[in-house]
Amino acid sequence: MTPAHEHTPHHGGSHGRHQEHDDSGQAEILDLDAEVLAEHIASITAWLPLKVEPRQVVDLGCGTGAxxxxxxxGFPEAHVTAVDASVGHLRLLREKACARGVSDRVRTVQADLDTSRWPDLGTPDLVWASASMHHMAHPDRALRSVYELLAPGGLFAVVELDGLPRFLPADAPEGRPGLEDRVHRATDGFHAEHVPHRGADWGPMLAAAGFTVEAERTITVDIEGDIEGDIESDRGEAIGRYAHRSLQRLRGAAAPALGPEDLAALDELLDTDSPHSILRRDDLAVRTERTVWAARRT
Structure with missing residues (x-):
């Protein structure tokens, strides 16, 4: 369900009506998000208030598998049913599972979660939805479907983002400081129309669907791309590609609302042959926030 002009990290998002199902550019961003934010994703799974280790897990809007x-x-005895609307993303997920030797623990299901009738996903102990619920056209209905899906006492983990990551320092680029914030503001109208639930407080909606919200946590992400004496070149390179692909995706939605000087500066950042390309910068970081709600079916 990810719109063509937006990416959803991470974590892996839910992907349906607005997405081109075999979008390799989107898959690359999801993979970069998973690579750069791997430690934060692991910290969220470790934080979940689970009563017992889950054996059956459903990942809603799994993307490429972050x-x-x-x-x-995190749960060595678990089997995961990975659900997404994108055939291409599910194919990549299966390839990764084979490469990692865990294909026997993964089942993929292609489905549009905005339909009123979901496929048989079993009776999971844990349902995980990272950066996917805000894409639902009918989130109240989707939450009720998750409630009915879960085993009694099961946990629903909703991971959502307030906005897309920032990468540049505030005084960048030279000559057009603050450009990145203006690019994001220029997409506000697009996102308000296509993903109106992004940044929502899911606590009341979870309670209305019958869940008991047991815990809520906001995680601040601030990952430097180049720390002298404490940096692997692979991480800095991944952050550069992540920044480039993310801003490239935003350009289409931002362009109509950007002034000509800002658009020219953005295009120079995106030009991989330019000496001012974002890929050549050594001052990048990943800055974002994610909120997690842990809700139980009673």
């Missing part, structure tokens, strides 16, 4: 593989690693 959450799926974190769940498999």
């Amino acid at each position: 959450g799926t593989f974190a769940l498999l690693e």
